Amino acid sequence: MGIVNRRITLAARPVGEPTEADFALVEAPVPELGDGEVLVRTRWLSLDPYQRGRMSSARSYAAPVELGEVITGEAVGEIVESRTRRHSPGELVVGPFGWQEWATARAGSLRAVSGAAPPSTSLHVLGMTGLTAYFGLFDVARPRPGDTVVVSAAAGAVGQVVGQLARMTGCHTVGLASAGKLEDLTETYGYDTAIDYRREDLAAALKAACPHGADVYFDNVGGAVSDAVSRRLAVGARVAVCGLVSQYNLAEPELAPRNLGFLIVSRVRMEGFLVTDYRHRFPEGLGRLQRWVEEGRLTYREDVVEGLEQAPRAFIGLLRGENRGKLLVKVADA
């Protein structure tokens, strides 16, 4: 086609916090289309903390990105050419297109963009992060009305949805975030209490916010913040372990006092999960999330960065908690 495909590739495996030098902006030909595939022009990239794990060679639930390869990730793209009857040019689809302007993908890896909301929401509240909140909260943490639900990274892409879903369930919601996002927690996402997780007296703030203990802890961060919440768990509490973003940039594991006694003292269930294990139930989750968005019961906030070349810098900021809402890179206009 003669068009240049700009791509962000992994130039080096980050040690500790990633730097822009760990990424390279390269130009390549637009990929060749095979049978059963579509060619898409990327519109929106989803930037998510789990992608830090892909940049490392450590064992995980998915293969790492190889050096020199494009950074993997979900994106929204517009189909430009199709060699499958299931899709036609002009359609907007979500798929594993990665950090590049043009991508090919097999029809089976695509999901239609929801028509009822802006296409970018299919990467967020009507996509992976909304589904992560939905299944992590309802299937793993299983809140009941009257429960106190604590959420870490509560203003993040997943946390903002978790708080609203917990509130819809009749729970008392307590959100942890950095100081600049506390107003978003209470004003936008409806948290009953917002706590600056960096404050010195975090234990006292948690005690005041959860006088009867926390029945559910939806954990996106791990580390010392989670240690503090662990000490406030109520008998029979459930901890849904969604992410451990406080740990992702550590070159060596952090040393911390062993503290798992709370599991026995409070008979706690702590459970990790991956949203992809619920793939067979995505239609259920997306249907409900979409209805709640349409009814105005579920809101969301996007933090949009313009231009593929900005993705590395935005991703570095994401791991520092600099984003305000779901972080997206707008690669091309409609």
Add this chain to the structure above:
Amino acid sequence: MGIVNRRITLAARPVGEPTEADFALVEAPVPELGDGEVLVRTRWLSLDPYQRGRMSSARSYAAPVELGEVITGEAVGEIVESRTRRHSPGELVVGPFGWQEWATARAGSLRAVSGAAPPSTSLHVLGMTGLTAYFGLFDVARPRPGDTVVVSAAAGAVGQVVGQLARMTGCHTVGLASAGKLEDLTETYGYDTAIDYRREDLAAALKAACPHGADVYFDNVGGAVSDAVSRRLAVGARVAVCGLVSQYNLAEPELAPRNLGFLIVSRVRMEGFLVTDYRHRFPEGLGRLQRWVEEGRLTYREDVVEGLEQAPRAFIGLLRGENRGKLLVKVADA
């Protein structure tokens, strides 16, 4: 009655490993009997690692023993006098009699000793440790045939029962114990594989014993041993956290690398429990355990120490893993 009641009291809160000086052998009058109570002559004491927690003032699921008070614990006693119609002199009962020769207790706190086996078994395989294994394995860990089940402190009072119950469920069983108890694991308790948890290449031994990973980990010890097992957990594994004996004698929490990533990578459920939460189902558990003992499908091993005054030293040894089987103190002959 003019009889002396010898008792072991808490002389000082242990710092680190308890010493004999933390305990006192004192003489007191035989307690006065109230309405609705029985007076018992203690026969057998159950010594259990959880009692270390009672000697500390830290928050836990039960109140600590106060300084100068008798050490609490389950025991088998013979009723000598009764002021309740529910019990008569001569009966053997299990109750919270503590480390003393004579005790009073309310009728509601007593449980009849099983008639089908020696009375001491009501403190073990037909008592609290058998029930701990039963509910911890079947209700918390929920093994399926074909699962690989790893048990720490596998030759201990709980672990020896867990291994046998897991084998009855059709599981492949892997027991961790110190070098001197490995033969007990395979010869007496039927473990498929016995591993010395102190061996340097514990990770390699676990890998060889669990080529497809561990589906269940029944944890009695915590600490570095559990870290090693965590790295071998299969996707969807369940960790039943029964005890953390490696930590009970630490004056300060041990520093260790944070490693909870395995919860997400392998979608692990880790759950602490207390057998007392299953009190309403003790008849179910005891009925089955008794049948299996009678049928010869469930065996057990007791480590008996003679004389109340030996209890402190035996307890100190228990926390070091020096016992071989369920540790009991024989306080008086029939």
